[in-house]
Amino acid sequence: MSRRPTIIDVAREAGLGAATVDRVLHERANVSERARDRVAKAAQKLGYPLPASLRETPNGNLPTLNLGFVLHKRGQAFYQNFAKEIETACQMRPDVKINAHVRFSASQSPDDFAKELRAAAETCQAIAATAVNHSSLARLAEELNRSGIPVFSMLNDFTGSSGSGYFGLDNMRAGRLAGWMMGTRLQKPCKVAIFVGGTRWHGQAMRETGFRAYLREYASRIGVLDTSVNLETRQLTYEATLELLNRVPDLAGLYVAGGGMEGAIAALREARPADKITLIVNELTPESSKGLADRYVTMVIATPLQQLCTNLIDQMVRRVLQTGGSTGTRTELQPQLFLPESV
Numbered sequence: 001m002s003r004r005p006t007i008i009d010v011a012r013e014a015g016l017g018a019a020t021v022d023r024v025l026h027e028r029a030n031v032s033e034r035a036r037d038r039v040a041k042a043a044q045k046l047g048y049p050l051p052a053s054l055r056e057t058p059n060g061n062l063p064t065l066n067l068g069f070v071l072h073k074r075g076q077a078f079y080q081n082f083a084k085e086i087e088t089a090c091q092m093r094p095d096v097k098i099n100a101h102v103r104f105s106a107s108q109s110p111d112d113f114a115k116e117l118r119a120a121a122e123t124c125q126a127i128a129a130t131a132v133n134h135s136s137l138a139r140l141a142e143e144l145n146r147s148g149i150p151v152f153s154m155l156n157d158f159t160g161s162s163g164s165g166y167f168g169l170d171n172m173r174a175g176r177l178a179g180w181m182m183g184t185r186l187q188k189p190c191k192v193a194i195f196v197g198g199t200r201w202h203g204q205a206m207r208e209t210g211f212r213a214y215l216r217e218y219a220s221r222i223g224v225l226d227t228s229v230n231l232e233t234r235q236l237t238y239e240a241t242l243e244l245l246n247r248v249p250d251l252a253g254l255y256v257a258g259g260g261m262e263g264a265i266a267a268l269r270e271a272r273p274a275d276k277i278t279l280i281v282n283e284l285t286p287e288s289s290k291g292l293a294d295r296y297v298t299m300v301i302a303t304p305l306q307q308l309c310t311n312l313i314d315q316m317v318r319r320v321l322q323t324g325g326s327t328g329t330r331t332e333l334q335p336q337l338f339l340p341e342s343v
Contacts, residue, residue, distance in 0.1 A: 004125075004148040005046040013042035027051055047125050049322045064097045067316055068120030070113065070129035073232070073259065074104040077285040079130075082305055089309035096317055108198070108232070110134035117141075121149050126316040128152040128167070132200035138162045150319045152312060155303065156203040157330075164319060165329040167312045171203040174301050174335050175210025178255045178280045181299045182211075183219030185278045190252035192278070193225045193244055197232035197258035207257040222253075230260045237263030245271050253278035265291045284338055292343045300338040307333055 007025065011018040016035060023031050024039040043050050044063045069086050073079045083102045090098035101124055105112045113131040120127045121144055131137055133156065141151040142162035150164035157166040182192055194211060196204040208227060215222050225248065230237040237260035245251060245267070254277060256264050261281035265288070268277055274295040281288050284302045291297030311331050317323075 005043075005048045007048075009046055010039060010042045010048050013046055014038040025051065047320070049320065062095065062097045063321070064099065065126075065317060065320055066099045066101060066124045067313070067320075068124030068127040069100065069102045070105060070116045070120060070127065070131065071102065072105040072108060072113070072130060076259065077287070078259075078283045079104070081285075082309075085305040085309045086313075089306070089313045092310075093313065093317065096321075098313070098317070105131070108132055108200075110136050110200075113137055114140055117144070117151070121147075124149070125320045126150045126152070126164075128154050128312055128316065129158070130154045130156060131158040132156070132198070133158050133202045134200060150316070152316065154308070154312065156201055158202075161328065163328075165315060165331065167308050167315075167331045168203065168333065169301075169303055169335050170332040171206035172210040173332075174282070175207035175212075175257065176214040177210075177301055177335065177337070178207070178257070178299070179211045179214025179219070181280055182253050182255065182278055183215055183222060185298065186219070186222055186252050189221040189223075191223045191225055191248055191250065192253035192255065193228065193248070193251060194255045194257055195228050195230045195237060195240065195260065195264070197260070198229055201258055204258045211255055211257070230256070230258070230263070232259030234260055234263040234266075236260065238267050239263070241267035242271060251277065253280070255280045257282065262287045265296055268296050269294075284336070289338075289343050292338060292340045295340050298340070302336040302338060304333050304336050 007018055007021050011021040020035055021039050024036050050063055071079045071082060086102060087100050090100040101120060103116045103120055105116050110132060114137060117127060117129060117140055127149060137158050138160055141159040144151050145164060151159055152164050153159045153166045155168040194208055196208055212224055215224060228240055230240055241264045254264060264279060268279060278298045280299045281297055282301050284300050288297055288300050
């Protein structure tokens with residue numbers, strides 16, 4: 001893992017003495033413009049934080065930052081769009097030049113996420129990731145933070161107090177919104193089901209809690225079946241949905257709290273008429289949008305990715321440049337709700 005550059009490193013790169021570099025970085029007197037320019041260029045090349053007055057040098061250069069991002073599910077439309085929004089947010093920054101290094105974990109195992117986080121830390125000055133909750137990942141985030149590489153959580157707060165901040169939805173609230181829609185649509189006693197990706201996605205566990213809590217409080221006529229795990233895969237969700245419909249023929253609603261919604265939509269298309277089952281899913285993709293239009297999906301609870309990425313990049317830049325970024329910040333965004341008449 002690469003260490004953070006020091007004044008000695010900047011001095012060596014600039015071909016100047018450490019004392020001169022120190023005077024430039026602390027904006028002291030008796031420093032030539034030539035020395036300022038050389039220090040600014042060297043610091044930008046090495047990723048050393050610069051004071052505001054040096055971030056744009058006389059020849060118009062901007063500081064260059066290397067930011068790392070670890071996602072998963074490379075083949076899913078949502079994460080492909082997520083990667084594009086990250087790159088766009090980086091390109092839109094007028095004050096810095098950002099090289100966005102987007103990586104994808106090979107699976108949802110903690111070891112695969114850790115592998116990508118460590119690889120990103122070799123070249124990047126700050127990292128943001130979607131990852132499962134596991135003690136090894138929390139320890140790794142703490143280790144990287146101590147070494148000077150802040151680590152942020154996206155969508156699922158896998159770092160907790162060990163990280164530099166969380167950017168995503170208030171997952172308890174998202175679950176309660178799903179419960180509200182289910183309770184509003186289903187006015188008679190009935191049964192509904194919920195799918196989560198697995199036990200290591202605490203954000204989805206919070207959605208489940210919110211969903212059940214809302215129905216228990218405001219729609220106790222609705223019975224919630226035991227939670228099913230779909231591993232966020234399309235095929236398993238498809239098979240599990242068909243099995244559920246056969247086992248519970250009077251099923252009235254289904255909430256897919258994580259990934260794999262495409263499988264649920266496909267199963268309902270095969271086994272039930274449109275609008276027969278109240279299906280609530282997360283994230284707007286081409287398939288969930290078509291499901292809304294065809295009325296196989298009742299509501300989509302979506303993350304405002306553009307806002308998330310803009311806020312995240314701003315915080316990452318601030319932390320790297322040491323210009324006011326805070327440790328442990330939580331940015332919980334308002335969910336976007338899409339209904340059949342929205343598309």
